[in-house]
Amino acid sequence: MSIDLQQDFFRLFGLPRRFRIDEAALELAYHDLQGRVHPDRFAHLPDSDKRLSMQWATQVNEGFRTLRKPLSRATYLLELMGVDAGLHTNTAMSPTFLMEQMEWREAVEEARAAGEADELAQLHTRLRQHSREVFDDLARQCDDEQDYAGAAETVRRLMFMEKLQHEIDDALEALES
Amino acid sequence: MALLQIAEPGLSTEPHKHRLAVGIDLGTTNSLVATVRNGIAVCLVDEDGRAMVPSIVRYHADGKVEVGRSAGVAHATDPKNTIISVKRFMGRGVKDVAYIESMPYDFVDADGMLRLRTVQGVKSPVEVSAEILKVLAARAQASLGGELTGAVITVPAYFDDAQRQATKDAAKLAGINVLRLLNEPTAAAVAYGLDNAAEGVYAVYDLGGGTFDLSILKLSRGIFEVLATNGDAALGGDDFDHRLFCWALDQSEIDPPSSEDARRLLLKAREAKELLTACEEAPIKATLGSGEKVDLVVTRDQFADMTKHLVQKTVAPMRKVLRDAGLAPEDIKGVVMVGGATRMPHIQRAVAEFFGQEPLTNLDPDKVVALGAAIQANVLAGNRKDEDDWLLLDVIPLSLGLEMMGGLTEKVVPRNSTLPIARAQEFTTYKDGQTAMAFHVVQGERELVADCRSLARFELRGIPPMAAGAARIRVTFQVDADGLLSVSAREMSSGVEASVLVKPSYGLTDDEIAGMLRDGVERASEDIDARALREQQVEADRVIEATLVALEQDGELLSDEERAAIDAAVAATRETAAGHDPRAIKRSTEALSRATNEFAARRMDKSIRSALAGHKVDEIQV
């Protein structure tokens, strides 16, 4: 009768297994679960309870972290559907996309070299806007068309974009300090 | 005769079973202890009504240890044996401490953490801090009329694992049961949020005597969720004093003074800094041992100008923390100011400018951390009903990782992950027949291992000989709710499990702590035995009580057979607890704890099921 620590995160938070989720419901369920399993609730209890509480709270945190961010949620969802979106297995990307990426990268590199913080911040905003559109595609592929192979490719594209986003962050940080 | 306090409805405790819990703010310059009495958090004061204990420890030649204000009197005449701002040394080596050359102490560089040579021998910062904690615990016991169940001790949010471990060790050495290490800005947010029924996203700007923290918290429906934290574990009010001190030396054209004179002048600089909060100008006057005189006046503008770079050092973390939280300054509903140093007008101005709003200063910035810690301690000790509880979800401030080939770090746990967290990473052997593998655990944000803090090195042995790349070694990082790390490694592929558990090397081993406890001069061996017995009895009582409550609530989850086994273990523990053998009590308590393992797991499941049952049916997966 015991609930499996390995059960899938959608079930853990009582959510349907989809890419589009009700974020407010996720957060509510997260807070509700942590309210029951968090180590602060067990601080005055025996060590066996404390250990158990730490395992559960760790699992609930991991689940929330995975489902909250769209990219990790998509990767996880595809994994449950038996599709590995990992970069290692399939690195073939469309030439148009790779071209686009190179252009972005050059723009970031130029702004970084010139120490243009404002330009970097603008690139950051534009990239975020662009990835929002790609996420819309991803939602359609996952939830409406059940095109998991297509979704996996979209996920890989988004991973590239996220990496670029981090590079802009790092460049901004370097300029500030 | 014990005096009574008013309890929450239905929560009166049995006689002699009050769970006295306190919050301790172990500060760089001052420390405080607070508790919840009659439903209200209050700082506990001394005979003269003072809440703050200066964090100063003086070791006398006759073996006496003096703590607080009176110890501070000697800080110019006996600087080597009068330790101030010891928090700056916690979990730190000699090379990590700023301006160490201008400090009057006799440092001994030891593995991991520096030591101080005093008239009473070589002392670790952990021992010095323990002296301060003992005084606070004694004050709490005198004020509350009983033994403490436990304490919440606050640490800067930006403290790394070594500093946290050192703080916990100090508490252990002082004989304090640590309910939780709580981040200072989070403690402040609890005190502030509960007082003001706040909802929304808040920033806590905490500039203490020696540490700077900035946390972004989301407050909603009783949840205090830290979104991101940043800071500088070596920046505080002390640095402003030091800057003013250097300015005064410069202006008076005085050569580097003796350590006695340096202490004297530093004190004058601090007084001037404090005066400038209320006045436009302040005098710095002192006569040095050499007969030279310092006679200066510093204006508020001059002071602001000479410390501009220090204020600026707090601005970069403000930007970073917002970026980590994915927020802009205008998303912040309020900025809570914590720490005495935030009284400086130019700090308040800089914060107001950055966030585009006046910071909140309606709680005493010196006391708010201790009060928040007391509120949390009261909850953790079990003195409140679950339903009106709130929950703190805090994060790890700095990424944890492993050293890879070429001296690069591989991040395993990213900063700002919500605690507790566990992360595993798999590695393999690179040589045929390799039977051992070495790991180096580090903490920090930099790419190069050399720029991060080294926490521990360990080796996994007994890997069965295999071809290179065939072994699968899983390294697991677990960070608990105190922000403390444990690392284990295991060989997976062969079915042979070799695992090691690592405690970061900056922490003291249990043996070292036991040794320090034994060395306590005033503590006779009978005391230690009596203490051990009492501690085991208290622990046994606690486990029995918790088990009985659990049986009452959820006894139906057990079969008759299982119930009988637990009842027998309770009875056995009761019997040993009535005796005088601490080891027997420990054994039976542990047996009881083991007997209830499965029961605890079922209760947890039940609780989680009822959490899910609270959701609408159409939310559940179809």
Place this chain on the structure above:
Amino acid sequence: MSVTVSTSAARHVSNFIAKRGKGLGIRLGVRTSGCSGMAYRLEFVDETHEDDVVFESNGVKVIVDQKSLAYLDGTELDFVREGLNEGFKFNNPNVKDSCGCGESFNV
């Protein structure tokens, strides 16, 4: 029958209830336990029960259940300071002996 609070206790109780933000008054009670047989209860009150008796003393509502009242009749609740310690004390004329800790007693 009556149970009272001293002016000093009343002042503190009113202050605590104000800071707590809710509460009708305080509950005084006894229950069996402790080293001398009986123990005092002192709690905030958010709701009263059917068998409660409500007194008013120095502006504070004092709530006592019927059963406890037999042991508490004539009791005055006082607020005292002893060194660093401060808190409430039951001055109960019914007590024959107490265990020395002040938390439990016999009648």
